[in-house]
Amino acid sequence: MSKKILAYFTFSLLFISQLLSQQIDSDNVIYEDSLQLTNHAYLIYENFWDNEFVKNKALYSSDLSDTVLYLNKCEYISPIKGRFLSPYGPRGRRNHAGIDIKLNKGDSVKCAFNGKVRVAKSIGGYGNVVVVRHYNGLETVYAHLSKIIVKPNDLINAGEIVGLGGRTGRATTEHLHFEIRYLTKSLNPALVINTENYELTSDSLYISDNKFYSKYESIKNDKKVKQITIVDDDILAEKYHVITKGDTLYTISKRNNVSISDLCELNNISKNKILKIGTKLRVQ
Template identity: 40%
Template sequence: MEEYWANNTFNPYSDTFLKFPFNISFSDTVYASPIDRKKVVTSRYGWRWGRPHHGIDIDLISGDNVRAILDGKVRYVRYHGGHGRTVVIRHENGLETVYAHLSKQLVKENDTVVKGQIIGKGGVTGNARGSHLHLEVRYQGKSINPEYLFDFNKENNIRSKELWVTKKWTNPLKHRSTRRSRVTVYTTEEEAILGKEAESTVYIIRKGDTLWKIARMHQLSVNQLCRLNSIKKTSKLRIGQRIVLN
């Protein structure tokens, strides 16, 4: 848990390489709801307004309690740009959960917290359109679609005690923020490898796309895209055209 520990940096993993698929283990089958009222997801993990949305937004009223969803240790308590007042908690399995747009932070860096403990109050700080909790789940700096790991139902189920994560679930471009993604949970490495091979490796050109924009979204270089698709940097892209990504 202490590796890459930094209180003054939102993402201390910027120089690490993450191999896919990777394993996440849980010691429990349920998490604690981050809010006391019924969970209403107003925006999901995915591509939104021309940029990635790395978490889910849960409706609340300013001043509502915000709770840690798992046991852990507080790594970061700062005002973080568009996230506003933010708390980041690292958990025993290596996951980090991010709680953003808070009006108050009620924990300190390096505090140990338990599942369900109040860590702050909901608000509208940072780049927020109305009061809500922006909740992210990250592993070694990579955001994971929270709905792959957690079922945001009234039972607060963790989808499996053993999960394997493929690139699809760490790439907002593969999801829409306006609808729930269809979840197929991989509980073994073999399932994840087969699922990874079946995942789409083709991008369909949309209005406004450029090779530079596509490369940045998929963490590739323009030269790689050109080699994969036998095109030049000056090639004209057509809406509906398919671009191979790997």
């Protein structure tokens, strides 16, 4: 038996034991303790939890372990069903880290899977954004909301409303910017969700040799699989500006075509930060 097939069955057994060990009440709501000890999310994130950032540099790894992430088709609910506007992938000098789905202002945006709200706030180009961490280790991102309904650390079930549709942040029209991330790295949501009928493409997501696969059989025939090499849109493509006399956040933002809010988020600083000559400021 090959190592990858053995790994597949090993994770299958772990997943079954996880389900058996979870505490579920009469309404099928998973208690908070299952987020801490009995699921894959705890194994990969351990105690790392923050309510501030969509993606955190401390979690970045250029080499992911081969694993299987299980997707519960019975649990999944499409966040919104609307016209597909924009795919994942390169957009000018940046990487569009998710997909865009058309909606109207005030439309209900739903959580895709059971999980726990990690971020619920306004962040730069995302506008009003919600990040939910799920039991399999994936995180989903819901951006440009006109109103956020949930709070950080809320337990949430698939289908519950995270917020209302809008165009806050860097958006030219009302739409949902939807991302799926694993250990901060973005992956193509089309590997998980069919953008025509908004149903799951598979009941599992496979990671092998730092690539995502929607079908296990495809790993053995790498040339035919619809895949994406894991390249983080912001962490691997970093760009810095060396501060010189007269520089301000405003002049640096204009020179590098980035908002002041994004500069503050990228560097974990406030808008009142005193800039020291000779130091580096991340601008991408």
